[in-house]
Amino acid sequence: MKIINVDSEIMSGTPVFNGTRVPLQNLFDYLETGDSIEEFLEDFPSVQRGQVVAVLELSQESIAEILN
Secondary structure (H helix, E strand, O other): OOOEEOOOOOHHHOOEEOOOOOEHHHHHHHHHOOOOHHHHHHHOOOOOHHHHHHHHHHHHHHHHHHHO
């Protein structure tokens, strides 16, 4: 399953959740301000829970690689 889409024709190339126009940054902004994943999903119903989990897992893996 493709999770992230980067296309110059969609949101000027901003990374978005695949199949949506919702930038990944929106998720991180929600989490940073203390909002829950549930609140994010309520506000962006085109994003699936599995996509959010996959993005967070990718982020965790990327951080782990940097630290190792």
